[in-house]
Amino acid sequence: MLHFEESETEHRDIPYHAAVRWLSLGKVLKRVWDLREEIQDFCVKKGNDIPQLSDADWMADLGFAVDVTALMSELNVKLQGKGLFVHDMYSAVKAFMRKLQLLSSQMEDNILTHLPTLKEATPSADHLQRYSSMLEALHGEFSRRFKDFKTVENEMNMIFSPFTCHVDDAPSDVQLELIDLQSDTLLSEHFRSVSLPEFYSSLKEENFPHIRRRAQKMMVLFGSTYICEQTFSVMKFNKSRYRSSITDDHLSAVLRISTSDIEPDFRALVQAQDRLDFSH
Numbered sequence: 001m002l003h004f005e006e007s008e009t010e011h012r013d014i015p016y017h018a019a020v021r022w023l024s025l026g027k028v029l030k031r032v033w034d035l036r037e038e039i040q041d042f043c044v045k046k047g048n049d050i051p052q053l054s055d056a057d058w059m060a061d062l063g064f065a066v067d068v069t070a071l072m073s074e075l076n077v078k079l080q081g082k083g084l085f086v087h088d089m090y091s092a093v094k095a096f097m098r099k100l101q102l103l104s105s106q107m108e109d110n111i112l113t114h115l116p117t118l119k120e121a122t123p124s125a126d127h128l129q130r131y132s133s134m135l136e137a138l139h140g141e142f143s144r145r146f147k148d149f150k151t152v153e154n155e156m157n158m159i160f161s162p163f164t165c166h167v168d169d170a171p172s173d174v175q176l177e178l179i180d181l182q183s184d185t186l187l188s189e190h191f192r193s194v195s196l197p198e199f200y201s202s203l204k205e206e207n208f209p210h211i212r213r214r215a216q217k218m219m220v221l222f223g224s225t226y227i228c229e230q231t232f233s234v235m236k237f238n239k240s241r242y243r244s245s246i247t248d249d250h251l252s253a254v255l256r257i258s259t260s261d262i263e264p265d266f267r268a269l270v271q272a273q274d275r276l277d278f279s280h
Contacts, residue, residue, distance in 0.1 A: 026069035033066050033117055063121035064131050071099065085196065086221040087160040090149050097142050104135040159218045163188050174210045181208065234258040
């Protein structure tokens with residue numbers, strides 16, 4: 001670690017050797033920005049000057065990188081976690097894309113309200129034009145990567161907001177069922193009080209067969225790798241060189257318990273154990 005105990009800074013150190021992951025990249029860049037003067041002084045004392053920290057153009061690029069990576073890290077955090085449906089994740093992506101457009105247009109008018117680090121770096125007009133083009137290119141890349149969701153966007157809105165979506169935008173096979181659904185005040189109240197899977201499983205098959213079927217297809221879309229990453233972490237922790245004798249069957253049981261939301265009925269298990277007749 002590099003330490004700055006004598007300087008009156010908010011941060012007293014920065015990582016010296018670190019494998020920077022994407023989610024922490026924005027924080028690392030922000031820490032470097034906050035400690036830029038202290039880092040420069042420290043390196044000068046050690047006889048290793050860093051000319052980039054005195055270069056206005058380079059510092060403007062760093063300020064832009066700090067703000068953009070922080071924005072992208074915020075998006076990444078929203079895309080992680082358990083129980084997220086594809087509609088939630090796509091909504092976060094769409095919001096991020098709109099933010100890119102807003103920042104790009106404001107940057108052309110030298111409005112840096114939402115880019116505080118870049119504003120502190122006081123970039124030139126040429127830099128702002130280049131940064132604006134970079135944000136537009138980033139927006140274009142996101143549009144290209146998520147263009148397939150455009151084809152099912154109306155259906156996603158229907159499944160995840162069935163009481164506010166327009167019937168005309170819904171597939172023809174569910175339009176009549178959707179009208180019945182939106183006209184039922186009890187179902188509307190039930191929708192607001194339970195989770196999506198609970199709501200659609202509670203709909204009667206004979207009344208809403210097509211809506212139920214489409215909801216099932218939409219909610220099983222694999223939107224997040226959270227469970228995969230969680231399972232791999234548990235497996236790596238349990239199947240280590242310190243526990244090399246653990247069998248695959250035991251490991252499978254551990255993984256199932258670790259990733260399941262089902263609560264064991266301990267009372268029933270204890271009572272069953274009490275009823276066992278041990279012979280001597």
